Amino acid sequence: MSDDPEEGMLSWDESVFRDEHVFEIDYVPQTFEHRESQMENLKYALRPAVRGSRPLNVIARGPPGTGKTTATQILFDELTAQTDVQAVRVNCQVDSTRYAVFSRLFAEIFDYEPPSSGISFKKLFSQITDRLVEREEVLVVALDDVNYLFYESEASNTLYSLLRAHEAHSGAKIGVICISSDLDLDVIDALDTRVQSVFRPEEIYFNRYDEPEIVGILRERADRGFHDGVVDTTVLDRVAELTAKQGGDLRVGIDLLRRAGMNAEMRASRTVEREDVEAAYDKSKYVHLSRRLRELSDSEAALAEVIAQHDGQRAGEIYDVFNDQTDLGYTRYSEIINKLDQLGVIEASYTNVDGRGRSRELTLQYDPEAVLERL
Numbered sequence: 531m532s533d534d535p536e537e538g539m540l541s542w543d544e545s546v547f548r549d550e551h552v553f554e555i556d557y558v559p560q561t562f563e564h565r566e567s568q569m570e571n572l573k574y575a576l577r578p579a580v581r582g583s584r585p586l587n588v589i590a591r592g593p594p595g596t597g598k599t600t601a602t603q604i605l606f607d608e609l610t611a612q613t614d615v616q617a618v619r620v621n622c623q624v625d626s627t628r629y630a631v632f633s634r635l636f637a638e639i640f641d642y643e644p645p646s647s648g649i650s651f652k653k654l655f656s657q658i659t660d661r662l663v664e665r666e667e668v669l670v671v672a673l674d675d676v677n678y679l680f681y682e683s684e685a686s687n688t689l690y691s692l693l694r695a696h697e698a699h700s701g702a703k704i705g706v707i708c709i710s711s712d713l714d715l716d717v718i719d720a721l722d723t724r725v726q727s728v729f730r731p732e733e734i735y736f737n738r739y740d741e742p743e744i745v746g747i748l749r750e751r752a753d754r755g756f757h758d759g760v761v762d763t764t765v766l767d768r769v770a771e772l773t774a775k776q777g778g779d780l781r782v783g784i785d786l787l788r789r790a791g792m793n794a795e796m797r798a799s800r801t802v803e804r805e806d807v808e809a810a811y812d813k814s815k816y817v818h819l820s821r822r823l824r825e826l827s828d829s830e831a832a833l834a835e836v837i838a839q840h841d842g843q844r845a846g847e848i849y850d851v852f853n854d855q856t857d858l859g860y861t862r863y864s865e866i867i868n869k870l871d872q873l874g875v876i877e878a879s880y881t882n883v884d885g886r887g888r889s890r891e892l893t894l895q896y897d898p899e900a901v902l903e904r905l
Contacts, residue, residue, distance in 0.1 A: 540798045545757075546791050550799050551754035553788035555781065558603050564743045565597045571734045572605055576705070576835075579615045579668040584696070585705035587729060589718075594711045598748075599769065602672045602707060609670070616662070619672040623825045626678045628688040633670065644874050649841055655691060657698035661802030668703045677712035678825075681869045684720040693728045694816030706731075712872070722808055738778035744770040748783050756791060761802045786814040805857060816904065819896050823904050831905055832856055833866045837876055837892050838901040845878070845890040867892065875901070 532774045540546070551557055562569075568590075573587035587682075590598045606617035624849075625634045632654050636644045639661055644654055662669055668673040671692060679685035695702040708731065720728060739747065743845040748770055752761045769790070773783030789810035822839055826834060836852045849863050867890070877893045894901060 540800060544800075546760045546800065546802065547755060547793050548757050549755055550788070550791075552751055553784050553791075558600060559751065560754075562597070562600060562604055563747065564739060565601055568597070568734050569601055569605070571732065572707075573599060575707075575732050576605060576609065576615075576670060579609070579670055579703075579705060580582055580613050582666070582668060582703075584668065584703045585670055586694070587705055587731040588707040589731045590707060590709045590733060590734045590736065591713070591717075592711065593713065593777055593779065594740050595777075595781040596693070596736040596738060597780070598709045598711070598736050599674055602674070602709060606670070606672065610841070614665075614667055616667050616669045617672070618669065619674055620762075622675045622678040623821075626682045627684045628691060631671075631673070631679075631684075631688050637667070639669075646706060653847055655695075656699065659695055659702040661873070662703065662774050663699060663701040666701075667704070670705045670707065672707040672709060674709045675711065676708040676717065677710045677715050677872070678869075680712075680715060680717075680720055681806070681872050684724050685720065689721065689729060690725050693725065715872075739780065739868070740778070741770055741774045744778060744780065744783060747780060748787065751784060752787055755787065756802070759801065760791070760794070760867055761787070765804055765807060768804055772807070772811055772815070779818070780819050782814055785817045789814055807875055808863050816896070816900050819875070819900060820904050822875060823901070829858055829862070830866050830869065833863070834870060834875060834901060835905050838868070838894060838898040840890065840904075841894050841898050844881075845892055846893055 537636075566674075572588065572590070575588045577585070579585040590602065592598055603619060606619060607616045609615045616639060618635055620634045622631070625631050629651050632651065633644050635658055636654055639658060661667075673679065673688070676685065679688055689706065689708075692704050692706050695704045710717060718729070718731075722731065723755050745766060749766055750764060769783055769786050772786060773779065776782040786807060790802045790806040793806035794800075797806070799806075807860050823831065823834065832855060833852050836848055836855065840848050840851060845867065849860060852858070852863055867876070867878050870876045874895055877895055878890050879892050879893070
């Protein structure tokens with residue numbers, strides 16, 4: 531063993547990271563393994579678009595972090611690079627209304643944002659379809675996290691407009707990929723009958739990765755993101771084990787690698803040790819919670835905060851506190867409860883109360899302190 535106390539220590543201008551962007555949420559990996567059948571099924575559905583016809587519609591379902599968005603983005607990148615097909619992914623966590631979805635489509639098709647006010651949906655819609663017909667282009671729309679459109683009761687109207695575009699404007703060709711991580715949501719059953727009659731999608735399921743697959747994927751990511759020798763096999767195995775514990779969600783494992791690397795740098799170490807992983811896990815395991823809370827409106831975040839402060843109390847009692855803080859009525863309050871329940875932030879369960887009939891109890895699905903810390 532060396533007697534030099536500086537050996538293994540980073541200097542100020544050094545880093546364990548070769549390319550930290552590899553661990554960002556929007557990074558598209560150069561190799562995409564264990565999803566061959568799903569990719570082939572997506573290609574099958576999209577192939578008619580390359581020939582100038584409407585593609586088949588698709589529902590891509592599966593637990594979070596199983597490659598649904600990555601698979602779609604890889605194929606969209608290929609389509610736009612090699613063909614004249616317009617392929618647009620819409621993040622429905624951000625664009626959760628029909629108008630917002632079509633504004634995003636407009637911005638991608640025209641390369642500039644539509645006016646922020648003064649333009650009706652009808653005009654926005656017609657400008658998009660006019661451009662598609664004028665250029666004889668096919669549009670493929672991926673509604674990523676489409677479950678958020680359902681939470682806002684916007685899904686049926688949005689899909690109806692997309693799927694019936696050819697009736698409103700002859701020659702418009704639009705196909706839709708619905709991507710959902712909400713396994714409790716039956717997309718077809720939750721749609722209006724008018725939409726069900728035209729939405730006959732191919733269903734593609736993305737199963738959870740098993741632990742050996744997780745190890746392989748994380749090893750490839752670590753090799754690209756870290757310098758040689760930074761993460762050894764035992765440390766990577768521990769990251770994979772903790773990722774599997776969180777349902778096999780790769781986003782947890784990737785975030786865990788990044789935070790563990792940052793912890794190593796704080797120790798001025800050239801290698802990531804198990805202690806760095808364990809210290810990072812308390813934050814990385816809440817990657818879903820952080821993502822969901824970031825997308826809440828002010829009133830939704832206010833209710834989540836009240837529930838965290840009064841965990842386990844009945845809905846009526848929590849409403850009194852919420853109403854004092856926001857002046858919002860019970861109808862809006864009930865809508866927000868339903869959304870937080872659908873998001874998995876809370877569980878809203880009915881119980882019988884002596885002399886008062888049935889009442890709802892609101893219980894957080896996460897540690898209250900973790901919620902309050904991230905709001």
